[in-house]
Amino acid sequence: MQIEKNAPQSLSWTDVEKLFHPGAGGGEHREIVRRLLSRAARQPRQETPDAGFSGVARPEDYEDALRRAVERTRQSQTRLTQETRDAERLWALLEGHTPARRAILIRNDRRFQTWGLFECLRERALALLDREPAAALQAAELALATAQSLSPALYGEERVHDFQAEALIALAQARRVAGDLEETATALEQARAMLAMGSGDLLEKAELESTRAALLRDLGRPEEAEEAGRRALRLAQRAGGPKRAARGSIPGLRLNRKAG
Numbered sequence: 001m002q003i004e005k006n007a008p009q010s011l012s013w014t015d016v017e018k019l020f021h022p023g024a025g026g027g028e029h030r031e032i033v034r035r036l037l038s039r040a041a042r043q044p045r046q047e048t049p050d051a052g053f054s055g056v057a058r059p060e061d062y063e064d065a066l067r068r069a070v071e072r073t074r075q076s077q078t079r080l081t082q083e084t085r086d087a088e089r090l091w092a093l094l095e096g097h098t099p100a101r102r103a104i105l106i107r108n109d110r111r112f113q114t115w116g117l118f119e120c121l122r123e124r125a126l127a128l129l130d131r132e133p134a135a136a137l138q139a140a141e142l143a144l145a146t147a148q149s150l151s152p153a154l155y156g157e158e159r160v161h162d163f164q165a166e167a168l169i170a171l172a173q174a175r176r177v178a179g180d181l182e183e184t185a186t187a188l189e190q191a192r193a194m195l196a197m198g199s200g201d202l203l204e205k206a207e208l209e210s211t212r213a214a215l216l217r218d219l220g221r222p223e224e225a226e227e228a229g230r231r232a233l234r235l236a237q238r239a240g241g242p243k244r245a246a247r248g249s250i251p252g253l254r255l256n257r258k259a260g
Contacts, residue, residue: 129173
């Protein structure tokens with residue numbers, strides 16, 4: 001494999017998004033991987049006497065490993081894209097049942113135990129907050145039931161904890177709008193515990209702090225609310241580079257500004 005000495009060696013946020021985006025073409029993937037390989041090949045090999053490896057790793061070894069990683073990522077993104085497409089159909093199947101029956105179906109029927117349905121229900125809860133608080137609360141409860149039913153083997157244990165935290169934050173927002181501030185605080189504490197076991201996603205932490213700021217304002221604690229809001233903004237600025245924060249990718253932050 002030829003290494004181009006003059007090729008750029010660092011990846012931008014755009015490169016990372018292309019690498020993990022299902023719509024990125026094979027040529028874009030190959031170029032990004034080639035740059036990673038170039039950087040890896042230039043790193044001095046560090047060995048210890050008891051490392052247990054013989055010979056020198058070849059650039060082809062890096063290429064094979066990265067090719068497999070890219071292929072696994074592509075397969076995962078394809079599955080998630082299909083789950084997103086199926087989510088509305090699954091919700092239509094659930095909608096004809098009572099709220100209690102919907103939760104039973106989610107917990108006992110594997111068809112409904114998908115990230116796509118979880119995301120559909122979470123987004124539905126957020127969309128209904130202002131105009132139909134009771135429906136938003138029901139959707140948030142179903143989103144939590146779905147997140148709790150997701151397979152760690154399929155989605156990864158840390159990410160499942162992240163999804164549960166997202167559902168709990170949506171549930172806290174719905175409870176706050178409904179005026180149940182005590183249960184709002186309970187959901188936020190549960191969300192914090194889930195995030196501690198998750199991937200450490202800063203956007204999710206920012207959303208938690210933003211929702212907590214809104215709760216503190218409702219409780220008549222403006223100084224604490226302001227500090228929580230500042231923490232949310234700092235986390236948002238650190239998460240994924242400034243572009244993600246600028247385009248408003250923190251649902252809780254948007255909602256709580258509006259509820260203000």
